[in-house]
Structures are given as structure tokens and as C-alpha cells.
Amino acid sequence: MRDPDVAPNVFASDAPAFHERARRFETGLSRAGLGLVPKLGRRASDALLARLLRLLAERHPRAFEALREMPDARVLIEPVDAPVALLMRVGHDLSLHALPRGVDGVDETGADAVVRGPYARLLDLLEGRIDGDALFFRRELSISGDTALILALRNTLDGEEEMDLVADAASIAGPLARALPVLRRNAGPVLDRIEAARRLLPPPLRRGIERVEARITGVLPGTRA
Amino acid sequence: MDNFELICPAGTPAALRAAVDAGADAVYLGFRDETNARNFPGLNFTRQDVADAVDYAHARRVEVYVAINTYPQAGNLGPWQKAVDDAARLKVDAVILADPGLLAYAAKRHPDLRLHLSVQASAANVEAIRLYRDAFGVRRVVLPRVLTVPEIAKLNAEIDIETEVFVFGGLCPMAEGRCSLSSYATGLSPNKQGVCSPANHVRYEQRGGALASTLGGFTINVFGEGEQAGYPTLCKGRFVAGDGAGEGPAYLFEEPTSLNAMDLLPELKAAGVRALKIEGRQRGKAYIAAVVRAYREALESFAAGRPVSHIDLQAMVEGGTQTTGAYTRGWR
Amino acid sequence: MTASLTLGPVLFNWPVDRWRDFYARIADEAPVDTVIVGEIVCFKRAPFFAEAMGDVIERLSAAGKTVWLASPILVGSERERAAMRDLVESDAGLPDGGLIEANDMGALALLAGRPHAVGPTINVYNEATLGWMAGRGAEAVSLPAELPAATVAVLAKAGRELGVETEVQVWGRAPLAISARCYHARAHGLHKDGCQFVCGNDPDGMPVTTMDGQPFLTVNGTQTMSHGCLCLAAEMNELVEMGVSRFRLSPQAMDMVRVAEAFRAVLDGQRDGAEVAAELGGLIDAPLVNGFYHDTAGALRVA
Numbered sequence: 131m132r133d134p135d136v137a138p139n140v141f142a143s144d145a146p147a148f149h150e151r152a153r154r155f156e157t158g159l160s161r162a163g164l165g166l167v168p169k170l171g172r173r174a175s176d177a178l179l180a181r182l183l184r185l186l187a188e189r190h191p192r193a194f195e196a197l198r199e200m201p202d203a204r205v206l207i208e209p210v211d212a213p214v215a216l217l218m219r220v221g222h223d224l225s226l227h228a229l230p231r232g233v234d235g236v237d238e239t240g241a242d243a244v245v246r247g248p249y250a251r252l253l254d255l256l257e258g259r260i261d262g263d264a265l266f267f268r269r270e271l272s273i274s275g276d277t278a279l280i281l282a283l284r285n286t287l288d289g290e291e292e293m294d295l296v297a298d299a300a301s302i303a304g305p306l307a308r309a310l311p312v313l314r315r316n317a318g319p320v321l322d323r324i325e326a327a328r329r330l331l332p333p334p335l336r337r338g339i340e341r342v343e344a345r346i347t348g349v350l351p352g353t354r355a
Numbered sequence: 356m357d358n359f360e361l362i363c364p365a366g367t368p369a370a371l372r373a374a375v376d377a378g379a380d381a382v383y384l385g386f387r388d389e390t391n392a393r394n395f396p397g398l399n400f401t402r403q404d405v406a407d408a409v410d411y412a413h414a415r416r417v418e419v420y421v422a423i424n425t426y427p428q429a430g431n432l433g434p435w436q437k438a439v440d441d442a443a444r445l446k447v448d449a450v451i452l453a454d455p456g457l458l459a460y461a462a463k464r465h466p467d468l469r470l471h472l473s474v475q476a477s478a479a480n481v482e483a484i485r486l487y488r489d490a491f492g493v494r495r496v497v498l499p500r501v502l503t504v505p506e507i508a509k510l511n512a513e514i515d516i517e518t519e520v521f522v523f524g525g526l527c528p529m530a531e532g533r534c535s536l537s538s539y540a541t542g543l544s545p546n547k548q549g550v551c552s553p554a555n556h557v558r559y560e561q562r563g564g565a566l567a568s569t570l571g572g573f574t575i576n577v578f579g580e581g582e583q584a585g586y587p588t589l590c591k592g593r594f595v596a597g598d599g600a601g602e603g604p605a606y607l608f609e610e611p612t613s614l615n616a617m618d619l620l621p622e623l624k625a626a627g628v629r630a631l632k633i634e635g636r637q638r639g640k641a642y643i644a645a646v647v648r649a650y651r652e653a654l655e656s657f658a659a660g661r662p663v664s665h666i667d668l669q670a671m672v673e674g675g676t677q678t679t680g681a682y683t684r685g686w687r
Numbered sequence: 688m689t690a691s692l693t694l695g696p697v698l699f700n701w702p703v704d705r706w707r708d709f710y711a712r713i714a715d716e717a718p719v720d721t722v723i724v725g726e727i728v729c730f731k732r733a734p735f736f737a738e739a740m741g742d743v744i745e746r747l748s749a750a751g752k753t754v755w756l757a758s759p760i761l762v763g764s765e766r767e768r769a770a771m772r773d774l775v776e777s778d779a780g781l782p783d784g785g786l787i788e789a790n791d792m793g794a795l796a797l798l799a800g801r802p803h804a805v806g807p808t809i810n811v812y813n814e815a816t817l818g819w820m821a822g823r824g825a826e827a828v829s830l831p832a833e834l835p836a837a838t839v840a841v842l843a844k845a846g847r848e849l850g851v852e853t854e855v856q857v858w859g860r861a862p863l864a865i866s867a868r869c870y871h872a873r874a875h876g877l878h879k880d881g882c883q884f885v886c887g888n889d890p891d892g893m894p895v896t897t898m899d900g901q902p903f904l905t906v907n908g909t910q911t912m913s914h915g916c917l918c919l920a921a922e923m924n925e926l927v928e929m930g931v932s933r934f935r936l937s938p939q940a941m942d943m944v945r946v947a948e949a950f951r952a953v954l955d956g957q958r959d960g961a962e963v964a965a966e967l968g969g970l971i972d973a974p975l976v977n978g979f980y981h982d983t984a985g986a987l988r989v990a
Contacts, residue, residue: 192368196397259641269566269584278396278554285397288639289367426812429834429841456815476810479763482771482793490819501867502763509765529864529911530761533808535833536863536904539913539985542978544833546810567898571984574897590864595896596874596906597889604898607870607906687868687879 154250160296161249165213168230179216179226186298187224193290198224200286203279206241207256209249217241220283243275255284257293358658359623360630362420362519363647366398366637371408371419373644378651381418383451384408385549385636390438391422392475393636394549405445418448422636424473425549426454436460443468451497452476453532458491472496474521475532475545481513488516495519497632500614501530504622504682511627520623522616523646524634526680528590528609536589540571552588568592577604585611615677617650620657622682690927690954691720692947693829693854695937696727696757698862699907700886703735709938710743714750717947719936722747725757725774727790727806729869729908730767731882748782755786758794760808760865761909772797786826799823807831807856807935808865812838814845821849829854829935832861832917835982836925843930852932857919858946859937860892860905860912860973861985870906879909890940902973903986915976915986918967921960922980923953941970 167175187194202221206229209215215229215236229236238244245252247270255271273280287293363379365371374382385391387399400408405421412419421442427435435457442450443465450468452458453475461470474497478484487493495517498507511518529536531545538544541556552570560567564580568587575592578584585591590608614634616623623631631654633646653663680686694713697706713722724743726733747754756778762771775797778787789795790806800823807829811817817828828851830839839855846853871893872882886893892905892912905912916939919926923934934954936946949967952958968975978987 200397269578269581272561272566273559274561276555277557277559281554282396284639285366285395285637289369289397291369291372426810427815429813429838429845432813432815454810454812454816455819456813456817459819460815476792478792479761480768480771480791480793482768482796483762483791486792486796486799501761506763506765528868529866532810533760534864535831535861535979535985536911538833538979539861539863539904542982542984542987546812547833571986573901573903573986574899577898593898594903595898595900596870597893599896605874607874607895608866608868608911681867684880685878 157250157253157296160253160299161209161212163299164209164216164228164249167228168214175228179228182299183224183226186295189298190290190293193286193293194224196286196289197283198222200279200282203242203276204240205279205283206236206238206244207252208236208244208246209252210246212249218283220279241275243273243277243279245271245273245280247271253295256287257295358654359620359628360519361647361650361654362630362632364524364633364636364638364643365408366393366395366635367640368400368404368408370636370638370640370643372411373640374647375412375415375417377644377647379417379647381420381448381630382408382412383420383422383632383636385422385424386438386441388434388438389428389547389549390425390435392424392473392545392549393422394425395637396554398637402441402445405442405447409445409447420449420451420471421447422451422473423457424451424453424475426475426546427457428547432456432460436464439465439468449495455487455490458487458493462491466492469494471519473532474499477501477530477532479530481510484510484514484516488514495629497521499530499532500527500681502681503684504619504626507623507628507682508626517629518627519630519632520616520628520682521614521634522619522623522631523614523650524638525588526609526612526614526634526678534590537570540573540589542571552586557587610676610678612676612678614680616679616682617653617663619679619682620653620663624657690932690934692718692950692954693721693723693933693935694719694943694947695829695856695859695935696723696725697938698728698910698912699890699892699938699940700729700732700884701890701940702887703739705890706736707739707743709943711746712944713947714746714752716944718951719752719947721753721755721933723755723757723788725759725788727757727759727808728865728910729886730759730764730770731879732884732886732908733770744781753784754781755788755804756781757788757806758790760790760806760862761867762791762793763867768793778803788829795820795823802826805829807854808862811842814841817842817845817851818849821846821851825851827852827854827933829856829933832856832863833979833985836922836929836980837982839926839931839980840929843926843932847930853930854933854935855919855926855931856917856935856937857923857926857950858935858967859917859939860914861917861976861979862910862912862937863904863985864911866909866911869909870911871908874906913976913985914973915988916968916971916973917977917979917985918964918975919977919980920950920953920964920967922977923950923960927954939971945970 197220200220205218207216213231217227219225360380362381363374365374365382365384371382385399409419423438439461449471451471451473453473470493472487472493477499479499484496497519537551543550543553545551556571558569567577568575570587575587591611593604594607595604656663726736744754786804788804788806790808805825805828843853869879871886872879875885886908892907895904897903902914949963953960976988979985981989
């Protein structure tokens with residue numbers, strides 16, 4: 131059966147294989163970047179995520195106004211294959227926090243709803259690339275708690291045009307912002323892109339590049355798949 | 356011959372632009388409140404959104420219809436009447452209504468506003484349709500999904516207003532606008548609040564490898580490990596019929612399937628149908644772009660007398676299966 | 688307007704002899720004022736009852752009941768339309784006070800300008816629609832089961848001003864949905880066209896249970912009903928105060944004479960509604976529910 135969620139198969143008429151590969155690459159890269167966030171320490175990571183939110187709010191005012199108009203609630207977005215989960219508070223006090231994965235997983239206390247799945251799927255979800263109902267059709271994403279909250283979040287983000295979280299996130303991560311368009315434009319082996327990224331990454335991110343590489347190529351033992 | 360009009364859904368401004376760009380002749384949408392039958396969290400249009408939508412669509416010669424198709428609440432008619440007034444003020448091309456009281460209001464207050472009869476009115480026969488035409492000047496009826504194509508043909512031979520039929524998307528096995536199943540399980544209904552099987556009454560529950568979905572505390576389905584899951588729309592659930600001595604849980608009302616009537620274009624044309632409607636104001640812009648584009652291509656081929664190449668929409672449909680639904684007698 | 692009791696049409700597919708006997712006993716023993724007859728769920732069942740219809744109407748009328756005829760809920764095919772037209776024309780043949788109760792907008796259309804009744808499967812949700820119907824000749828409107836008390840109150844008040852009687856179902860499984868598809872046939876692996884009338888095996892409908900074994904719904908051919916038995920005995924006084932003047936009992940395969948007697952006693956102020964609910968609850972194999980009226984899930988019972 132065809133995968134109902136992989137939008138590029140259906141929508142991108144130009145070189146779907148390339149798009150898919152590039153998408154896979156930036157997904158892996160951003161996941162690794164996310165993994166580094168808590169290593170910055172709580173205050174620095176909150177500041178970084180607050181900066182990301184402010185930037186997103188500037189770029190997507192309609193969606194963010196809608197998120198602020200929602201009743202106060204917390205959604206835990208938990209990528210099962212990343213070391214970090216994100217707790218998003220919607221409503222008047224819109225905020226984003228990184229929660230590291232401990233031995234017992236991620237602390238769900240205080241979350242009204244949890245959406246859990248592979249990082250790539252969650253990124254598609256947050257960028258509005260997955261159709262609303264398709265979210266529910268698949269077993270890759272699991273949902274618990276307040277279903278209406280997750281639906282509202284998804285509908286709100288889907289109502290936004292061309293949300294590009296990877297590019298937005300990269301743009302606050304310094305030189306990566308300049309690398310990304312290049313990465314996306316140029317075809318070629320994925321690992322070439324990593325080389326490009328390695329050269330361009332700022333020092334704190336560069337330290338994690340081996341892990342990035344390993345995750346993308348899937349050779350590092352001990353990472354959760 | 357005139358081609359079919361293609362009527363497409365939009366739950367958000369982004370979806371509206373996707374539908375317009377993909378080849379819609381008209382886009383239907385609702386205000387962000389209980390006046391429309393897709394009153395879901397995070398969906399629908401503010402007044403300003405509708406104004407922008409009309410600008411965007413009209414600049415591309417695409418029409419905008421506003422669905423105000425729930426039944427106004429007794430003692431609180433204001434929001435529905437205001438929705439009609441605002442739709443008229445915003446110069447939409449038609450309003451889609453179901454309630455006779457609201458139709459009477461619209462006909463009297465806005466004699467130039469084009470009125471369509473919503474599927475939620477469930478007008479399934481010539482006498483009912485003539486009543487809405489004679490009483491309110493309704494110009495088009497969206498037919499309930501209970502009629503076969505031959506029945507639609509007979510009906511069109513006897514009425515002199517346009518008919519619009521659903522060709523793709525979610526399928527109500529019950530006559531629309533006459534269903535209180537959701538209300539029975541949750542207290543919230545399509546007719547009153549514009550919701551069916553509302554998400555705030557849905558819970559997913561992991562049971563080992565299985566996943567149970569409940570609505571208002573009633574188990575609507577249990578999916579085995581690896582089985583594709585569905586949203587717990589009440590009539591698409593699995594239940595045990597009779598004393599349980601039969602075959603066990605089954606999709607008693609309808610499988611999780613989607614309507615796709617693309618193969619029936621010649622029959623629908625011969626039956627005198629004016630407009631084809633795609634369901635899915637609650638679906639994402641990705642779905643809308645893909646389905647509208649596929650139907651636009653199919654209609655172009657059909658109008659040019661070319662064979663309609665069957666575009667694969669399998670990826671878009673719930674449960675991965677498609678049906679021609681009530682349009683063919685075997686469905687009953 | 689004095690409050691009165693209505694017996695709604697039998698919705699289930701009973702053998703014609705049982706059906707005839709049921710109405711004979713109603714005629715002789717049940718303290719109801721109006722009896723509505725007619726097969727409104729499935730066109731295919733109608734011929735079975737046609738032969739007995741004349742006798743039943745005569746018997747009920749002779750016993751002093753007002754007899755109304757109900758039109759089908761769903762009318763799509765040519766044959767269904769023809770049957771609907773014939774039915775609408777037949778009101779002239781009804782004894783005094785007889786009306787046609789329209790259950791579809793098509794029948795309502797054909798009844799324009801003549802006294803008629805509006806059944807609970809026509810959507811009357813607000814005073815504007817009620818007013819429109821009154822202007823076309825509606826004398827009584829039976830309200831949809833899902834309406835909450837606040838809505839009933841507004842409509843009952845509007846009805847009094849318009850001279851339209853309002854009716855509320857106070858007993859029996861609630862009708863929830865109608866379809867072109869037959870779920871009785873489907874559950875038996877059959878098709879509607881070759882249904883073998885399997886609905887006749889379930890005189891109180893076919894139970895529908897969740898996968899966790901919880902009773903949920905009732906299938907009656909093309910109709911879906913509640914599993915819970917709607918009971919508003921305890922709410923009767925409140926309904927009378929609102930101005931509701933007609934109270935509908937929907938037949939179940941049980942002692943409906945006893946049900947009618949109990950509701951009559953409540954209406955006459957001789958018995959307490961809650962006490963009657965407790966007694967009648969023991970007579971049917973389903974929980975009593977009143978959630979719709981109390982503006983919550985219809986499956987719930989609010990004390």
C-alpha cells in the first residue's frame with residue numbers, strides 16, 4: 131500500500147527522488163541539531179527556543195495569533211528517535227521547552243496531550259505537510275490525552291502557507307542559514323552535504339557532527355530508531 | 356456541452372488558495388463558529404479571511420460559497436442571521452443553507468443572494484426540492500448521498516434547478532442532517548453544533564499492541580497491532596450485531612472508506628448533474644491540492660472526449676479503499 | 688390546550704397478526720388520545736400492513752381514538768414517491784380529527800395549505816422554522832429527540848403563540864438516523880433488495896454492542912435507534928409548564944398499555960413521574976435515558 135503521508139510522491143512533479151533525499155537529509159540534520167539543544171543548559175535552550183518562537187511568530191503571524199487564542203494547554207511532542215522532546219504551551223503564554231529523554235523516557239507530567247512518533251513524521255506534522263485525517267490513519271503516530279488539542283494545533287499549522295521549520299530553525303543557528311538553500315538546491319550524495327554542513331556549523335554544533343553523520347547514515351549503535 | 360462545475364472544500368485560507376490554484380470552479384467554506392457543519396478546532400474563516408478569500412478567488416474567476424448549514428438554535432437566531440448578512444455583504448457568490456427558517460430570512464433580506472440547499476437539508480425527492488425552490492427561490496440543491504444515479508436522472512428530469520452531487524471524500528452512510536448518532540454518544544451533533552464525533556470526546560488508548568479508540572466513552576474500534584487505524588467517526592466503527600453469536604465485530608454501518616465517483620462522470624453528466632462536490636473542509640491543504648488537481652484533469656479529459664485516465668488517489672483515502680457509495684444500487 | 692398522549696407508529700417489523708392484535712388492545716385498553724399508524728421505516732414492509740390498515744383505523748376510531756397516518760421518513764425512489772403521494776391524498780378518508788403526519792419535506796410540500804402534522808424526523812430546531820410551518824398549515828409539530836430543554840421551552844412557547852401544538856417523545860427508543868442502506872440485511876450478509884425481511888426476527892430491533900461488550904445502539908432495518916429507552920416521565924410536569932401539550936409514547940415490544948396507563952396517571956397528577964420511571968424501567972431490557980433533554984449525551988441518564 132502507498133504511504134498516505136509522503137506528500138512529495140504525490141505533489142512534487144519535479145524530481146521527487148531528489149526532494150525526498152534532500153528532505154531526508156535536512157530531517158536528519160535538524161533532528162541532530164535538536165538533540166544538541168539541551169546540552170546548552172536549560173536557560174540557554176529556553177532562550178534559543180523562545181527566539182525560534184519569536185521568529186516563527188513574525189513569519190507566520192496568522193497561525194501564531196491563533197495559537198495564542200487557544201485555551202491554555204500543553205502538548206508534548208515526542209520524537210521517539212531523538213534524545214529530546216518538546217513541550218509546547220499554547221494559549222496566551224505561548225512557549226516552547228526542550229525536555230531531555232531520561233532513563234524512563236520523557237516526563238509527561240503537565241502535558242494535556244501527547245503526540246509521539248518518528249521525528250520525520252512529527253516535523254511533517256508541525257510543518258503542515260501531513261493531511262489532518264491521515265495523521266489518525268497511521269499507527270506511526272500515537273496520540274494520547276486531549277485529541278481536540280492536537281487536532282486544533284494541527285489545523286492551525288496546516289492553515290499556514292509553506293511553513294518551513296527547518297529553514298526557520300536554521301536561520302537562528304547562524305551560518306547554517308546560508309548553507310541550507312545551497313543544500314536544497316544542489317543534488318548529489320547526502321554525505322557531501324554533511325561535509326558542507328561540517329564546515330559551516332558553529333562550534334557548539336560542530337561538536338555533535340559525528341553524531342549527526344552517524345544518525346543520518348544509521349551506523350551509530352545505541353541510538354533509538 | 357458545458358463542463359461540470361467543480362466545487363471544492365477549504366477549511367483554512369491556505370487550503371482555499373490551494374483549491375483555487377489546483378483548478379476549482381468554486382470553493383466552499385464556513386465561518387469560524389457553530390453556523391457551519393465543520394465546526395472543528397483550528398478550522399474555518401474569520402470575516403476578514405472571507406473577504407481576502409473572495410478577493411483571491413474572484414481575481415482568478417473562481418467563486419466562493421459560504422456554508423451556513425447547521426440548524427439555528429431556538430431563541431438565539433442572531434449568529435446565523437448575521438452569518439447570512441455578512442456573507443451577502445462580503446459578496447460571496449452563494450450561501451449554502453439547510454434550515455427553512457434561515458432560508459426564509461435570507462430570501463427576504465437578501466433577494467439577490469444566491470441560495471443553495473445544503474446536503475444537510477436532505478432533500479431527496481422532487482416534491483421536497485420544489486418546495487425549497489418555490490418557498491425560498493433556491494437555485495441549486497446539493498443532493499443527499501442516498502440516491503442512485505438513475506434516481507438522480509429521474510429527479511433532474513422533473514426539477515428545474517441545478518443539482519450538485521458529492522464525488523469524492525468522506526461518506527455519510529446515514530441521510531445527512533437527519534442523524535443524531537454523534538449527539539447520542541457525546542451530546543454534540545452536526546445539526547446543532549456543526550460537529551460529528553467531536554475530537555474533544557475522542558480518546559485513544561493503548562492496550563498492549565492494540566489501539567482502542569473511544570467516543571464519549573463508547574469503544575468505536577480496536578485496531579490490532581500493525582492494522583491501519585481510523586478516527587472514531589461513529590458510523591465507521593466496528594460493532595457486534597445481534598446476540599454476538601454471529602461473526603464477531605464488523606463494520607456494521609460503513610467501512611472506513613472514501614467515496615470516489617470519478618468512474619461515473621458519463622453517467623452523472625447524462626443524469627443532468629450540474630456540479631461535482633469534493634468533501635473535506637477538515638482535511639489539510641495537501642489533500643485538497645491533490646484531489647482538486649486530479650479531478651480538474653479528469654474533467655478536462657472528459658470534456659475533450661478523451662478517456663478519463665484514472666488518477667490514483669488511493670493515498671488520499673481513509674482506510675485505503677474507495678467506493679461509489681449510494682450511486683450504485685449494490686451499496687444498499 | 689389540554690395535555691394529551693400520543694402513541695407513535697410501530698417502528699419495528701412485527702408480523703401483521705401481532706400488529707393488528709397490538710392495535711386492538713390499544714383500542715380497548717390504552718388511555719391514549721391519538722394513535723399514529725403507518726409503516727414509516729421501510730417501503731418494502733408496507734404491503735404487509737396495507738391489508739390490515741383499514742381494520743385497524745376503524746377499530747381505533749370506534750374506540751374513540753383520533754387516528755393519524757404517518758408518511759415515510761426517507762423518500763427517494765419513484766415507488767416511494769408514489770406511495771407518499773397516495774398517502775397524502777388519503778387524509779380525506781380518515782375519521783374526524785384525522786391528519787397526515789409528514790416525516791419528510793416532500794410530504795410536507797404536498798400538504799401545503801391543508802391542516803397537517805409534522806413528525807419528529809423533520810428538522811424543527813427553532814421558532815423561525817416553526818413559524819414557517821405554522822403558516823403552511825401545520826397544527827402540531829413533534830420535536831426531534833435530540834432537542835434540549837431550553838430549545839423545547841422556546842418552541843413550546845412559540846407554538847402556543849402560533850396556535851401549533853408541540854409534542855415531545857417521552858417513552859421508547861429514540862430514532863437516531865435513517866439510511867438508504869439496510870443494516871439489518873448487511874449484518875446478515877444480505878443486500879437490501881434480497882433482504883429476506885430479516886428485520887422481522889427482532890421485534891424490538893437488533894442490539895448493537897461495542898467491541899468491549901457495552902450495549903450501544905439498536906438497528907431497525909434502515910433506521911438506527913438508541914439502545915437506551917428514552918424516558919421523560921420525571922420531566923413531564925416541567926414539559927407541561929413549558930406549554931408542551933402532546934406526549935408521545937413510541938411502541939416497544941412490551942406491555943404498552945401499562946406504559947400508557949402510567950404516563951396517563953402522571954399527566955393526571957395521580958402519580959409521581961420519577962416513581963413511574965422506576966417502575967417502567969423494570970419492564971424493558973435497556974437502561975432509561977434522558978440525556979438529550981438535559982443537554983448532554985443522549986445515552987446518559989440525568990437524575
